[in-house]
Structure formats: C-alpha cells, structure tokens
Amino acid sequence: MSDATTLLVVKDLATTFQTPSGPLPAVGGVSFTLKENETLGIVGESGSGKTVLSRTIMGLQPRRNVEVTGSVLLNGFEVVGASEEAKRAIWGLEVAMVFQDPMTSLNPVMRIGKQIDEILRVRLKMDRHAAKARAIELLELVGIPSPAERYGVFPGELSGGMRQRVVIATALAGSPKLLMADEPTTGLDVTIQAQILNLLQSVKDQMSMSVVLVTHDLGVVATRTSRIIVMYAGRIVEMGTTRDVFARHRMPYTRALLEGSPKVSNPSHTRLLAIPGRPPNLLDLPQGCAFAPRCSFATDICRKERPELEPSFEDGHAFACWNPLPVSQGVPA
Amino acid sequence: MLIGIVFIISVGAFYLIHLLPGDPAAVILGTGDSPQNRARLFKELGLNKPILEQYFVWIKNVLHGNLGTSFISQTSVWSTIKSALPIDVEIIVLSQILAFAVAIPTAMVSARKPDGWLDRLLGATSFTLLSIPSFVVIVLLVLFIAIKLGVPHTGVSSYVSLGQDWVVNLESLALPSFTLALGSFVVYYRVLRSDLIATLQEEYITMARSKGISQRRIMWRHAFRPSSVALLGTAGVNIGGLLAGGFIVQYLLSIPGLGYTLIQSIGLSDYLVVQGIVLVVSVGVILINFAFDLIINIVDPRISRE
Numbered sequence: 001m002s003d004a005t006t007l008l009v010v011k012d013l014a015t016t017f018q019t020p021s022g023p024l025p026a027v028g029g030v031s032f033t034l035k036e037n038e039t040l041g042i043v044g045e046s047g048s049g050k051t052v053l054s055r056t057i058m059g060l061q062p063r064r065n066v067e068v069t070g071s072v073l074l075n076g077f078e079v080v081g082a083s084e085e086a087k088r089a090i091w092g093l094e095v096a097m098v099f100q101d102p103m104t105s106l107n108p109v110m111r112i113g114k115q116i117d118e119i120l121r122v123r124l125k126m127d128r129h130a131a132k133a134r135a136i137e138l139l140e141l142v143g144i145p146s147p148a149e150r151y152g153v154f155p156g157e158l159s160g161g162m163r164q165r166v167v168i169a170t171a172l173a174g175s176p177k178l179l180m181a182d183e184p185t186t187g188l189d190v191t192i193q194a195q196i197l198n199l200l201q202s203v204k205d206q207m208s209m210s211v212v213l214v215t216h217d218l219g220v221v222a223t224r225t226s227r228i229i230v231m232y233a234g235r236i237v238e239m240g241t242t243r244d245v246f247a248r249h250r251m252p253y254t255r256a257l258l259e260g261s262p263k264v265s266n267p268s269h270t271r272l273l274a275i276p277g278r279p280p281n282l283l284d285l286p287q288g289c290a291f292a293p294r295c296s297f298a299t300d301i302c303r304k305e306r307p308e309l310e311p312s313f314e315d316g317h318a319f320a321c322w323n324p325l326p327v328s329q330g331v332p333a
Numbered sequence: 334m335l336i337g338i339v340f341i342i343s344v345g346a347f348y349l350i351h352l353l354p355g356d357p358a359a360v361i362l363g364t365g366d367s368p369q370n371r372a373r374l375f376k377e378l379g380l381n382k383p384i385l386e387q388y389f390v391w392i393k394n395v396l397h398g399n400l401g402t403s404f405i406s407q408t409s410v411w412s413t414i415k416s417a418l419p420i421d422v423e424i425i426v427l428s429q430i431l432a433f434a435v436a437i438p439t440a441m442v443s444a445r446k447p448d449g450w451l452d453r454l455l456g457a458t459s460f461t462l463l464s465i466p467s468f469v470v471i472v473l474l475v476l477f478i479a480i481k482l483g484v485p486h487t488g489v490s491s492y493v494s495l496g497q498d499w500v501v502n503l504e505s506l507a508l509p510s511f512t513l514a515l516g517s518f519v520v521y522y523r524v525l526r527s528d529l530i531a532t533l534q535e536e537y538i539t540m541a542r543s544k545g546i547s548q549r550r551i552m553w554r555h556a557f558r559p560s561s562v563a564l565l566g567t568a569g570v571n572i573g574g575l576l577a578g579g580f581i582v583q584y585l586l587s588i589p590g591l592g593y594t595l596i597q598s599i600g601l602s603d604y605l606v607v608q609g610i611v612l613v614v615s616v617g618v619i620l621i622n623f624a625f626d627l628i629i630n631i632v633d634p635r636i637s638r639e
Contacts (some may be wrong), residue, residue, distance in 0.1 A: 060543055084533050084548075091545030104536040109558045109633050118554075154634045170544070 003200075007178060007210050008034040008057070013048075013070035013080070015056045024282050026052040027234045029309075030070070036177070039204065039211040041221030041242065043257065044231035047279045050214045051100070053231070054180045056211070058095045059087040075177060092119045096171035098181040098200070102163035102188075105183075108153040112166045113139075113151035119173040133179065138169040141206075142199060161192035172203060179204065182214045197224060211250035218261045222246060227316070230254050233280050233290035236309055240317030249311060253291045289322065297323045335623075339616060343395070346611035347388050353600045356380065357404040378404055391608065400612075402603040403598075410609040413594060418613070420506070420583075420590035423495065425504075425575050427510035429568070432517035440522050441552050444529035452526075459519045468581050471512045475586070478508065509582045513575055517568075524567050526559035537561075562633050569625030573618035 015027040027049045028223040032044060034040050034158040042050050057059050057072050072079040077090055107115060116138055117131035126134065132151065139147035142165040156164055164184060181200060185193035194211035201224055204211050213292060215221055221228055221242065228245040230238040230253065238251040249255055277294035286293060290301040299322065307320040358374045375381045379390065400410035442549060443452040477483050484504070493501045532538065533556055541555040580592025587593065591610055598606040630637040 056451060058543070060539065088545040090545070093545065095592050097540070097543045099540055107537040107541070107555055107559065108635055110555070118541075120548065121546070121547050122550065152420065156635055167540075170540070174544075192483045 005036050005038045006033050007038075007075055008073070009073040010057060011071040011073075013053070013072060014068070015052050015061060016067045016069075017062075017128075018065040018163075019069070019283070021283055025234055025285070026282060029058060029235055031230060031309075032232050032236070034178070034210055034212065034241060036210055037204075037208055038227070039201075039213060041225035041228040042212060042214045042231060043216065043218055043221060043228055045216055045257075045275075045279050045286075047282075048231040049115050049234035050216075051182050052234075054097070054212060054214050056108045058091065058097060058178075058180055060091070060097065064155070076319055092123055092174040092176065093190075094176055095180065096169050096174060096176040097180040098171050098179065098184045100183040100186055102160055104168055108155055110154070112155060112158070116166065116170045116173055123174060125282070128237050135169075135173070138172055139166070140167070141203065142169045143195075144169075153173050160188050161196065164188060164192075168199065168203065169197075172207065175207060177209060179211045180211050180214070181211060182308070183216065184213075185220065186213075189313060193220075200224075218246075218257055230257065233285060234282060235290070235320070236318075237321070238319040239309075241315045244313060244315065244317045248313065248327050250319040250327070251321045252295050252297050252323075252325060254319075255325060256294075256332055289320070297325075299323060323324065337617060339612075342615040343392060343608075343612055344388070344557060346608045346615070347391060348384075349604075350599070350604050350607045351384060353599070353602065357602045357604060360405060360601050360603075368639060379526055381611045391605070393611065400609040403603050403606050405601050405603045405606075410605050413589065413606060414609060414613055416534060417589055417591045417594045420588060421493070421576060421579060421592070423502075424506055424513060424579060424583075424588075424590065425572060426508050427506060428513035428575065429511065429572060431514035432521055433568075435514075436521035437557075440529055441557075443522075443550075444524045444533060444556075447530050447549070456523070459522050462515050465521045467512050467516055468585060470515060471508065471550035471582050471585050474508050474512060494554055505588070509579070509586055509588060512582050513579055517571055517575070520567060520571055521564060525560060525564045528563050529556055532556045532560040558632060562636070565625050565629045565632065569622045572625075573621050576617055576621070 003023060006160060010033070011029040011031045013027060014025065017024040017026055030053060035241065044050050057079065058067055058074070061068060063084065066080070068080050070080060074090065075094055077094070079087065079090075088230070106112065113132065113135050117126075117135040120126045120131040120134055121128065124131075128320050135150055136147045137148055144162060144165055150158070155166070158166065165186075168184075176195065179200075183330065185196050188196060197220060200211065200213070203209075213221060213225055224273050228239065228242050229236050230245065230249075230251065232253050238245060238249055238254045240249075245254060246258070249258070253275075256273070256275045260275055261272075277278070280290050286303065287293070288301070288303045288305050289298070289307055292298040295302065301322050305322075307322050309318045309320045311318045312324075348504060356378070357378060358371050362370055364545075373382070379387060382390070391401065400414070402409050403413065405411075439455055443455050446452060467582050493505065495502045529552075538551060538555060546554075576591075579590070580596060583590045583592040584596050593612060595607060595610045597603075598610070
C-alpha cells in the first residue's frame with residue numbers, strides 16, 4: 001500500500017457558513033491524504049462536521065453563504081475555489097457520492113433507470129440503448145433482483161435498502177476513482193446495513209476505487225477501513241491506521257466513542273457509556289479544546305488553549321490533546 | 334359524485350334565472366301589451382305551469398340531448414352554444430400557452446436566486462399585474478394598440494373564425510387572450526416559483542448536482558416535475574375560472590363567445606339559453622378539473638400510490 005499513488009491531498013481545509021447569527025466554522029484545519037484503492041473512515045458524532053467535510057472535499061457545499069479555504073487536490077484537480085462549471089467535469093466521473101438517506105436522495109418522480117443512466121447519457125455520451133443496458137448491468141451489480149424490470153420503477157416502489165442500492169449504482173455509473181459514502185447506512189435496518197456495507201466493499205474491490213466512509217458508528221469502520229479520522233466540532237482530533245485508533249488511541253474523545261458503540265463480544269445487558277453533555281455549539285466554541293467541557297481529563301490548559309494535532313507513532317498516527325491517555329489505556333478492537 | 338354536482342348546478346341555473354325580474358313575454362311583446370296576450374304567450378312558452386314542473390320538462394329534454402329553443406331568436410340553444418364555444422376555447426388555449434410560456438422560465442429564473450435582484454424585479458412586476466383588474470387592462474390595450482397604433486381587427490367585433498381567415502382571427506383574439514394571459518401568468522409564476530425554491534432544497538437536487546450535469550438540466554429534468562403539482566392544480570381551477578370569468582373581456586370587446594352571449598341572454602330573460610350556457614360551462618369546468626387531476630397523477634406517481 002505504501003507504493004500506491006496518492007489520489008487525494010487535503011490541506012488546511014476549512015468550511016465556514018455565513019449565518020444570520022454570525023460565521024459558523026463547520027470544518028477547520030483538516031489535512032490528510034488518501035491513496036488509491038484505500039478506504040478511509042471519518043468518524044464523529046452528529047454535528048461534528050463529517051458530512052460538511054465530505055461535501056467540501058468534492059466541492060459540493062451549498063453555493064451560497066459558504067466560504068471554503070485551504071486546498072483539496074483530487075487527482076491533480078484543485079477543488080477549492082474551482083467554479084461550478086469546472087467542478088462539473090470531475091463530478092460523477094472522478095468523484096461520486098453515496099448519499100445518507102435513500103428516502104430523500106432519489107428523485108421521487110423520476111424512474112430509477114433514468115436516474116442511473118443520466119451520467120451515462122449526459123456525461124459519457126452513450127446512446128439510449130447502450131446506456132440502458134449499462135444501467136441494468138449496474139442494477140445487477142448492486143444486487144437488485146430482476147434488474148431489467150426494476151429499471152422502469154419509481155423510487156417509491158422500492159424498499160429503503162433497495163433504494164440505497166440504486167443510489168450506489170448511480171454513484172458507480174461514471175466509474176469514479178473516489179467514492180464518498182456519507183453515512184450510507186444510517187437510514188436503514190440493521191440487517192440491511194451490513195449488506196450495504198459489504199456491497200460497498202465488494203464494488204470498491206471490483207472497480208478499484210478509493211472510498212471515504214463517513215459514519216458515526218465505529219463498528220462500521222472497524223473492519224472495512226485501513227485508516228480512520230476522528231472528528232469533533234469540525235476538527236480532526238485523532239487519526240491513524242484503523243488498528244492504532246482502536247488499540248492505541250490517545251484522545252479521550254476517541255475512547256468515549258469506542259465505549260459508546262455496542263460490541264457483539266460484550267456480555268448481554270452491558271451498559272453503553274454515553275458521552276456526557278452535548279456537542280458544542282459551533283457558533284460559540286469554547287476557547288480551548290472543544291471537547292474539554294465534556295472531558296473527565298480536562299485541566300486548565302485544555303480550557304485556555306486549543307491543542308494542535310501532534311504526530312505520535314509511525315504510520316501517520318496523530319492526536320490533538322493536552323492530556324492524552326497512556327498508550328496501554330487502549331480498548332482492543 | 335359528478336352527476337350529483339351537475340344536478341345541483343342544473344337546479345341552481347334554472348331557479349336563479351327565474352328569480353330575476355322580467356320575463357321573456359315582456360321582451361317579446363313589450364311592456365304595453367294586453368294581459369290576455371301575455372297570458373296566451375305564457376301558455377305557449379309553457380311558463381304558466383308550476384316552476385317545479387317547468388324544471389322537470391326542461392331537465393327531461395336536456396337528458397335527451399335537447400337544450401331547447403330560444404324564446405327570443407327561435408334558434409336552437411345548442412347551435413347558439415356550438416357557434417360561441419370555439420371562441421372561448423380558442424381564447425383560453427391561446428392565453429394559457431402564453432401564460433405558461435412566460436411563467437415557467439421566469440419562475441425558474443427567480444428560484445435560482447431567491448431574493449436576488451431579478452427575483453425581486455419579477456416579484457414586484459407580478460404584484461403590480463395582480464393588482465390591475467382585467468377590465469382595466471383590456472381598456473388600456475384597446476386604447477393603445479387598437480386605437481393609437483391603429484392595428485386593424487383588434488378589439489372590435491370583427492370576429493372571423495379560425496378556418497375562415499386565421500390572420501384576422503388571431504388579430505381579433507390577441508388582445509383578450511393577452512389580457513387573460515396576464516392574470517394567469519401572475520398566478521402560475523408565483524405558485525411555481527415557491528415550489529421550485531422548496532424543491533431545490535431537496536437532497537435529490539444535490540444528488541443530481543453531484544452527477545456533474547448542468548444547472549439547466551437540473552431545473553428542467555429534476556426540479557420542474559416534482560414542483561409542478563400545485564401548478565397543475567392551480568391551472569385546473571384557473572382555466573375553469575376563465576371559462577366562466579372571461580365574460581367581462583368578451584363583453585367589453587363585443588366578441589361573440591359564450592360569456593357575451595350569456596350576458597345578452599340574461600338581459601333578454603332568454604331562460605333556455607342562459608340555462609343551457611350555465612350547464613355547459615359547469616360541465617366544462619368539472620371536466621377540466623377532472624382532466625387536470627388525471628394529469629397530476631401521471632406527473633407525480635406518489636399521489637396515486639398513497
């Protein structure tokens with residue numbers, strides 16, 4: 001993997017929304033790289049900036065009242081500051097997104113086949129018959145039974161899991177090099193969740209893509225990613241190989257997340273440890289570490305000064321904490 | 334349900350015209366004639382029978398496809414309607430083509446940047462148009478286009494049917510069509526604009542954007558159809574209203590459509606013509622709304638599924 005070429009370089013990325021109550025820094029100071037064929041997990045609670053980050057990476061943030069600074073180099077293309085027209089050239093073909101909620105991300109009055117073959121016809125200039133044949137192939141690839149008949153149905157005639165398969169087929173239509181999966185299983189039943197995640201894994205291998213898997217559920221990323229970024233209040237608080245983040249994490253927030261996710265290996269009736277307090281209001285961030293008000297290890301410096309992301313072990317592990325956990329404190333994956 | 338509505342309308346149409354002062358005998362004989370003559374004519378026309386019986390005689394004939402013969406002109410009511418109705422249909426079709434052709438693109442322009450300067454300009458313009466009644470618009474148009482600019486065949490009773498001479502026909506119907514189009518445009522523009530703004534916030538629009546397709550395609554292929562349900566519903570009601578409400582414009586321009594004929598017939602107490610027109614217009618309004626309901630079901634498959 002170390003020889004693989006770099007597909008994505010994100011540097012000092014910041015996304016700020018202009019709101020009536022002032023600027024809202026949704027994402028700040030984010031830097032990381034992603035190699036070809038790699039799967040990266042982005043983990044954090046609701047409101048930690050994961051979705052905004054994933055959209056900003058592909059330049060898909062809202063067009064108005066947003067300011068993006070820093071740099072996103074996607075296969076040599078600078079996304080930040082690029083015009084909508086320039087970004088259209090990479091959307092769908094270089095980078096595609098699997099959206100969070102299949103109940104809202106498919107057009108309810110457009111036949112699903114038409115939604116899939118739009119990229120084929122408009123972007124790849126395929127003729128109608130070739131596009132339809134390819135769309136049916138894609139439906140089959142994502143595991144939709146009798147794909148030729150399903151080509152003409154409306155999204156409302158499909159279950160949530162089937163709809164998410166359609167969303168994935170749509171994202172795959174342009175054979176992108178990078179697939180952004182933004183909480184692809186949040187709106188689905190638990191049994192369907194595993195199916196969709198396995199599907200993503202298998203299409204990634206078949207089409208040799210890189211995947212950014214955004215989730216609030218560490219269980220989702222544990223076995224499916226090679227590296228993990230943990231986000232809090234719009235910033236990276238810890239990152240590293242999946243193994244390191246699970247086994248040797250240093251940031252108390254990472255541990256809190258791990259303790260808050262259920263594990264099959266736990267004895268039944270094990271209490272899940274909820275993280276006390278709420279994620280901070282991004283319009284009114286605390287002066288020091290954003291996690292300090294909820295952290296049991298917080299000291300004076302945590303409340304005064306924000307810790308920077310410091311490298312610790314090899315393999316790109318880094319964390320932002322004044323009072324990191326000792327290495328032995330890790331919870332095994 | 335449909336039959337029930339038509340029945341109620343038939344009773345209303347029949348009863349209301351009989352409530353009005355004046356009667357056909359007075360029109361035919363003049364007010365100075367002797368009571369004997371009046372009574373004879375009443376008997377001849379069947380107006381001496383109890384009103385309920387008159388209604389049943391009429392409705393029985395209607396159900397047999399016979400709308401009767403005018404007391405005044407002695408021509409069949411159906412042939413009067415048949416010659417007037419195409420004018421109404423043509424004015425409505427022309428006005429609706431015009432209204433949609435302008436309302437859809439302007440609503441899209443507005444919705445692209447809500448509260449942008451173009452949106453504000455269009456909003457202010459539409460409000461101004463909304464506040465000017467059609468009878469003022471038509472008078473102004475006649476004044477400037479027909480009289481000042483001297484365009485022939487406009488705004489006068491020079492109606493020629495489409496088959497006879499389509500140039501003269503379109504010229505004479507241009508002003509009333511344009512007048513009705515203005516009112517429809519304002520309504521369609523406002524309804525579609527607000528629905529488009531809501532639709533453009535939807536996640537599936539972001540997904541469409543993520544495919545790298547043009548803004549234009551997103552508008553037409555992804556946003557327009559789910560935003561057009563309220564527009565179609567409004568159009569159904571509005572067109573029904575135009576069929577009934579284009580009368581003022583027809584009357585002011587002396588265009589012999591249904592509205593013009595109806596107003597004249599009311600003045601002459603020509604009961605059967607009035608009843609016939611009201612009935613035909615009502616059935617037309619119901620059928621138009623029914624048709625639009627069907628179109629809505631096709632446009633948005635979610636509605637029929639629920």
